[in-house]
Amino acid sequence: MDYQRFFEEAIDQLHAEKRYRVFANLERIVGRFPRAIWRDGSEAREITVWCSNDYLGMGQHPDVIAAMQDAAGRMGSGAGGTRNISGTNHPLVELEHELADLHGKEAALVFTSGFISNEAAISTVARLLPDCLILSDELNHASMIEGVRRSGAEKKIFRHNDLAHLESLLAAAGPERAKLIVFESVYSMDGDVSPIEKIADLAGKYNAMTYIDEVHAVGMYGPRGGGITDREGLADRIDIIEGTLAKAFGTLGGYIAGRRAVVDAVRSYAPGFIFTTALPPAIAAAATASIRHLKHSQTERDAQQRQAKRAKDVLSAAGLPVMPSETHIVPVLVGDPELCKKASDRLLEIHGIYIQPINYPTVPRGTERLRITPTPFHSDELIGGLKDALLETWQALGIPFAPEKREAPASSERIVPLAVNKAGG
Ligand SMILES: *Cc1c(COP(=O)(O)O)cnc(C)c1O
Numbered sequence: 001m002d003y004q005r006f007f008e009e010a011i012d013q014l015h016a017e018k019r020y021r022v023f024a025n026l027e028r029i030v031g032r033f034p035r036a037i038w039r040d041g042s043e044a045r046e047i048t049v050w051c052s053n054d055y056l057g058m059g060q061h062p063d064v065i066a067a068m069q070d071a072a073g074r075m076g077s078g079a080g081g082t083r084n085i086s087g088t089n090h091p092l093v094e095l096e097h098e099l100a101d102l103h104g105k106e107a108a109l110v111f112t113s114g115f116i117s118n119e120a121a122i123s124t125v126a127r128l129l130p131d132c133l134i135l136s137d138e139l140n141h142a143s144m145i146e147g148v149r150r151s152g153a154e155k156k157i158f159r160h161n162d163l164a165h166l167e168s169l170l171a172a173a174g175p176e177r178a179k180l181i182v183f184e185s186v187y188s189m190d191g192d193v194s195p196i197e198k199i200a201d202l203a204g205k206y207n208a209m210t211y212i213d214e215v216h217a218v219g220m221y222g223p224r225g226g227g228i229t230d231r232e233g234l235a236d237r238i239d240i241i242e243g244t245l246a247k248a249f250g251t252l253g254g255y256i257a258g259r260r261a262v263v264d265a266v267r268s269y270a271p272g273f274i275f276t277t278a279l280p281p282a283i284a285a286a287a288t289a290s291i292r293h294l295k296h297s298q299t300e301r302d303a304q305q306r307q308a309k310r311a312k313d314v315l316s317a318a319g320l321p322v323m324p325s326e327t328h329i330v331p332v333l334v335g336d337p338e339l340c341k342k343a344s345d346r347l348l349e350i351h352g353i354y355i356q357p358i359n360y361p362t363v364p365r366g367t368e369r370l371r372i373t374p375t376p377f378h379s380d381e382l383i384g385g386l387k388d389a390l391l392e393t394w395q396a397l398g399i400p401f402a403p404e405k406r407e408a409p410a411s412s413e414r415i416v417p418l419a420v421n422k423a424g425g
Helices: 003-016 062-075 083-087 090-102 114-128 142-151 163-173 196-206 260-269 281-296 299-317 337-351 380-397
Strands: 025-028 035-040 043-049 107-111 133-137 154-158 179-184 209-213 240-244 254-258 330-333 369-372
Touching (some): 062 281, 090 107, 090 254, 090 281, 107 260, 114 142, 114 179, 114 209, 114 254, 114 260, 133 142, 133 163, 154 163, 163 196, 196 209, 254 260, 299 330, 337 369, 337 380
Parallel strands (some): 133 154, 133 179, 209 240
Antiparallel strands (some): 025 035, 035 043, 107 254, 240 254, 330 369
16 A cells, blocks of 8 residues: 555545635734735735634624633633543633523533534434434535434435425334434525424424524524524524534634533533533633623624625626525525636635635535625625626636626527526536
């Protein structure tokens, strides 16, 4: 075995498929969000970030930074141990109380990331339940898929948001068998929302447990920022709510919230929770400050929704192929991995606009896109600049515009629906 060559070929494969990932080296600037310094070799330039998951700019909120600095100043940098062996710091305990309250649940448990929370909680719950069948939405995030796999339980994948398909799988399993439905509220690549109430109804009818990933909704939806389940008054209909502290809350970490016995079982049985160092007190304190602020302040949520809608309207009116989205996410279709990467490079190098290309396997082949995430800090002026830069890029690279904005078709059959309007699909 030529090990060196093996790994080189694995990388070459990604280059050949035009999906080798290149990371932008960024330095965010406090007080000037969404501006950042981008370093390319020896060159350093100021650019505008249009693809951050710091959806509300809370990572730079003065209260959040102050809480982090204060806790680090008083308690130091690290937690000093696992949760079991000296790492359970007071700010982390407070954070768990804050999260349980946010979702109106008996208890919450914090993990070192949202990825780990999904992997650890789904695998542990499904492993503890005897002969559990997992019903998993086909577009679930990689971390949920990992949890399903690690559980060792049987799984059935239901078509995305397809209630009839889900019901047929539930009915086939019968009411006696243990069942866990795992799904998301906001799907982050398309920006669509799942039918939570109807899924909860089905779970009730067939006696299944429910597990929802609200990672792209917490902080941003609901009167207290508890996510779509908060907005729709459905938190008590879902057994386990999972979220992240790293997106709208602007810090780091993941969590689950639910009934005390379920949370305690995950705490007691999940290796991904037990055998790793606890979140540092400064991060926990910052997360709590962020959650508390967003429990009371609607300003950031309103401004984000307003600027996201404005971005969709302005880009659509310019003829850019904005994909339909019910949420704050603004996906713009490119439909080809190489063009997607080229568009992203051109935006950064010529226009100082950073939007990471989203290619397979994150999204299906042929639906490669630029995923734009406007925040309260992306002003009308910045949106105008984005539109001009995208138009220049689309024209320069020959990327298809939205069908209705094409030159007047000679006959109606030349109108191509957006879904099949893919360059090199
Ligand atoms: C980002 C993401 C996660 C992981 O959260 P992290 O805190 O970044 O590890 C989980 N689920 C979904 C749907 C995500 O997009």
